[in-house]
Amino acid sequence: MADKSEGEKALSIRDVARIAGVSRQTVSRVLKRQPNVKASTEAHVRQVIEELGWRPNSAARALATSKSKTIGLLVSSRSQYGPLSAAGAVDDAARQRGDTISSATLAQGDDESISAALDAFSAQGVDGVVVIAPQQRAHEALRRVAVGVPFVSLQWRAGPNERVVAFDQGAGARAATRHLIELGHSRILHIAGPQDWNEAEERMRGFLAEMSAADVPTEAPVLGDWTVDLAYELGMKLLGHREFTAVFAELGLRAIDILLADIEGTPPPEPAVVKVPELIVRASTAPPPVR
């Protein structure tokens, strides 16, 4: 059952036309839902298509129309959840439109790899490319490579003549920080993400900008790497200090809770978690009394 693809050389639109007793053109019209087809003819053709289980060959169609109905998907990172998740979403959306996704997951973001992948896409005649390369150098490489196809970047910031789709991470970070400040916190620790990643960088900027705007004395953010390992280490390390009353952190969802539970010595009954897109802010509703 795993293969029935013996002989039976795949049938074409001719076969359908012959069996249905019409011309190829009529079959083509039915396929494209063009108006000038008699209802009965259309119904009949559809039935034959259904019975034969025929599907138009997309290579031939691409060749004839010089449109591939294919979108190239370039993903730079293979280990991070964010990019992979976004890739899945793009994939899904494309299929719902009847498009197909040709994907290239790059282990390294060097110029050659990117160029090669883009080249392959070009040979396939993709209608466009979606780039998910939130890392600094991957995107720089992308700029260097001459691109022959239109493309849009996810999770990036727009340069001149570039099209991007992204959250405003800076604004989100500012909102989160403001929230903490308005709660009365003045000693806020920011655990940032890897600064090679655009989103992390923008969040840190937002944090610093808001702290500065509110005239709150700011300590240097801790540079994190989004791993649970680090959450653990920080939790342990920060157990001793307690030089802050709130944390604005980039960590896994629950990791921050674990960290804070460690720090506070007791799990918060109902953690006050504020969700901004891709951001988590957690704090007691008010800072503890100064000792």
Add this chain to the structure above:
Amino acid sequence: MADKSEGEKALSIRDVARIAGVSRQTVSRVLKRQPNVKASTEAHVRQVIEELGWRPNSAARALATSKSKTIGLLVSSRSQYGPLSAAGAVDDAARQRGDTISSATLAQGDDESISAALDAFSAQGVDGVVVIAPQQRAHEALRRVAVGVPFVSLQWRAGPNERVVAFDQGAGARAATRHLIELGHSRILHIAGPQDWNEAEERMRGFLAEMSAADVPTEAPVLGDWTVDLAYELGMKLLGHREFTAVFAELGLRAIDILLADIEGTPPPEPAVVKVPELIVRASTAPPPVR
């Protein structure tokens, strides 16, 4: 710079042939590295190709050869790290071979979705399909759907006439469990993964089999879901009990350490972590004295 794809209607093998002063066929021969081409001719053609930056149109090639050099990649789950990571690896491997990957990430593993995706692959004339559907029902659906192309499953167990590539999760789990038993542990807790997932199921079976073989009294495993949330909850819940001396768990890498640190009240200086493919076993080198 984001698009230079104006007019300039992509050049074809004819252009190359004309400019190089040879026939299309010769260009084609050079491309396929066929033997019967004079060295000087080949060099010249290659140079022209290089200068023009020409790449053969893959749709036309697919049409002429009825081989697409394309592999369909069917991924069932969108949220788990394992499947997505494996997908990236497949992608990478394909591109290194000069093949392209057409991917379909399914949000749900119902029959219709799988069937539709497989249908699309078939229309593209993929040379084969790689299935990454470690979940029970997704694979059942796959069996139900009539498949016209050869396919191989990752992370699954082989049924009759099926081809799979997978770790022997059961053996790994048995080895891990044996390790704990040999260290002298007799009260071992297994935190299992979601039993809808084949790998989790096989690991649990391995654990139970080994415990049974060693005649160690066994408590019912705790059913987990691979989330950090659960690691946290379990850590809190298990704080009171302590009815075991070792844990064999399916959790994120460091999550298990956090959990155990919570339980033990103190971080282990040098955690004894044993890595089996996709398994983590952690234990003190010997069980603590019975109180």
Add this chain to the structure above:
DNA sequence: TTGTACGCGTTATCAA
């Protein structure tokens, strides 16, 4: 409303 004929870019067959 339906059919005919040609082109899309490449490979394959056969002849030169």
Add this chain to the structure above:
DNA sequence: TTGATAACGCGTACAA
């Protein structure tokens, strides 16, 4: 060693 010519399966003016 090279070159004409016919497929490959479909879309699309154009004709009927």
